[in-house]
Amino acid sequence: MKSSLENKALNLFSYLFMALFSIFCIVPFILILSSSLSDEKSVQLTGFALIPKQFSLFAYEVIFQDSAIFSAYKTTIIFTVMGTILCLIITSAMAYAISVKTFTHRNKIAFFVYFTMLFNGGLIPTYLLISKYLGLSDNILVYILPALVNPFNMFLLRNFFKQIPDSLAESARIDGANDIYILFKIILPLAKPALATIGLFYGLGFWNEWFTATLFISDKDLYSLQYLIMKVLREVDFANQLNQMQGITLANYVVPTNTAKMATAVVTVGPIIFVYPFLQKYFVKGLVVGAVKG
Template sequence: MAVNIKKSRDIHSLSPFMNIVFNVIAAMFSLVCVFPFAFVVILSFTDEKSLAQHGYRLIPEKWSTYAYEYMFQNGAQLLQSYGVTITVTIVGTLLSVMIIALYAYGISRSSFKYRGFFSFLALFTMLFNGGLVPTFIVVTQVLHLKDTIWALILPMMMNAFNIMIMRTFFKSLPDGIIESAKIDGASEFQIFRKVVLPLSLPGLATIGLFCTLAYWNDWFNALLYIDNPNLVPLQSMLMRIESSMSFILQNSNMSGLGSLAASLPQETSRMAMVVLATGPIVLAYPFFQRFFIQGLTVGSLKE
């Protein structure tokens, strides 16, 4: 028996040389993934004239923070937009994950009488929707959400694709865990809260990451429903800055705009926008990533 175990370990173990090779390959692949963002950060700190003369370089001829200084000319408004985006992302993600998990758990249970109807209801919205005009009318005239922060949260709170992901995840959980909880006298909600949710952290982290990215990158709802400058999210604010720069550059032949257009950091400001828009959301990945590597039911059932 011991000999068989040793042979099995020898078969599945890697030699030191192959271990080094695979580590080098993984490191190179990671570098390829990280390099574009790192290069954008470097370009955002490059002097605009140096960039125009020498092109894109890994080590700029001249460093400059003028792109960020230009972006933070309206520093109070930019920080306000950051606050709105962070609030919308946190509140929207928490509400979305909670409601999607409840909905998906209901339609994943074979004992739920109407699971076929509600499954069809979710799938139908993946194929058809009411359209932009009816949605705008419902949000503004029926729900009266225009110029409120809920106009940035509620329209994106339910997502049929995330519901299907969680339903599949819940159905993959062993029935023995749920049956044993029922034998112990737990109610359906207690089973969901104390048994199912702790085992579903990888699935919840997955849809949580999807919801976080969706809320953070959303600008379209602000374009439709937000006129109050105090409620403009970050992405919409950056788009307005980009539109203002494009207008100045396209009309630089007008009196008074020529000198202003010449002083604008055209390329470096775009790189700074990318850094400002994507930098904070990168911090969310380590939080979600640590749940992906966990086993679903390690140690849950023992024979």
């Protein structure tokens, strides 16, 4: 009886703690959304609030006044999806190769990849390689090809592959399966949690990409979403500074500096949030348990 009461008390405490923690996580998002829907003048006078004191869509009008943002959305979605898929394929192939104990050169390849984590050629050689020798300037592939393999993600996936029993691959080889079949039909289905995690890392990296566009993209139709949003915010800040220099008061015109920043957070972060529910079910452990009969 006493143990039952203790369990109920512990469960109640756990539920209350998780409820409070969830509220603390949700409140900042509500504050950002509310601020983006507020009037700039009211934000400057009274500060941010969970409920807009004066509703306004002017910040979103400033962001979406240029139709290029829709093109940037399309471009970003394309190279994010393509890049994530290609990165997972290449990273999985390399991770599987260096996880196979019978592969002679696996240590050499692992060291070569690890070396790139410690040293790189620098910005100028990278720019010359991509723009001059590879000819990827103003090409959507410039977002994808230089980022095909992340060493940290590859080693993370290799360590996960090592946890999969070797007897699974050995039994498949006895039946005549090659390494490609083993990788795609046996290893990867068991590595869904690791693939979901690494895929999320790659997807977020591509979605937040802006520096590549700064160096290699001059075509407006190939701007990434983050780069275009950064340009919009710079223009808003410049307009605000210009108004201050000219002595324009709050009563005349208010540039949506703060609300525009909140609106950009909603515009850029909002879509990627919907990916989490689809990946959450894969963040589990123990898929390998029971794969080999005792």
